[in-house]
């Protein structure tokens with residue numbers, strides 16, 4: 172039996188809907204009450220993997236690195252103690268290596284590869300929806316500190332399709348790493364062109380000052396700044412993706428980014 176974690180999250184919700192459609196044998200886990208098993212990775216006593224062969228481990232949210240690492244370590248330790256055979260983990264694409272939150276993903280990959288269980292690592296690209304949502308449009312112009320380089324973002328829906336492709340036959344994906352960046356990169360100037368608005372790139376100091384005025388958690392500012400700086404420097408683009416190995420016809424990531432640009 173498969174257990175899919177993070178059931179209330181956006182990515183896991185999509186995966187669960189698709190797994191249901193395919194009739195896969197699975198149960199859900201979440202901190203939310205409506206899951207089959209209520210689990211919080213911060214509380215090891217909740218990590219009950221009885222009868223579970225495969226865990227689909229959705230990376231656990233936004234927090235300081237030591238907290239995310241501890242959560243993932245708790246799951247991997249409990250799984251290996253309780254006889255789970257395979258963990259499929261949602262990691263982060265190599266193109267995102269300069270992002271502040273890459274470290275916890277790379278730590279988890281290494282921990283998993285040394286766990287003695289079988290593993291599959293899905294290195295998800297940045298969500299196209301995330302790029303769109305960080306781009307706001309006001310009076311016919313977009314201002315954002317993304318620079319003008321392309322980004323290999325991908326739709327969440329494609330990542331959910333990739334996940335169920337693996338879950339249909341986990342043994343076929345034993346000990347494999349898949350780079351799941353978008354196959355058709357786009358830039359924020361492309362978003363502006365598609366929306367027929369003007370793009371005025373802002374700089375990092377201006378953005379940091381703006382973020383400092385918002386009620387963000389301390390780790391969120393460097394996290395966001397690392398996305399903008401990596402984009403400006405052209406590190407969020409890659410020509411190497413395994414996406415079409417798992418999803419033959421990826422969706423139009425640019426259209427998805429455009430659909431969530433906010434109107435300020």
Ligand SMILES: NC(=O)c1ccc[n+]([C@@H]2O[C@H](COP(=O)([O-])OP(=O)(O)OC[C@H]3O[C@@H](n4cnc5c(N)ncnc54)[C@H](OP(=O)(O)O)[C@@H]3O)[C@@H](O)[C@H]2O)c1
Pocket residue numbers: 176177178179180181182183200201202203210211212213229230231232233242261295296297298301
């Ligand atoms: N590739 C990207 O662009 C990108 C962007 C943002 C985030 N991510 C990563 O991808 C993951 C899934 O993305 P998403 O869009 O579904 O994010 P989301 O909607 O914000 O969901 C957050 C997820 O984290 C789980 N979580 C948080 N704290 C947890 C804890 N203590 N124990 C167990 N689970 C915990 C939640 O599970 P429950 O609430 O169901 O317990 C939920 O599945 C995120 O958690 C994050 O690590 C990737």
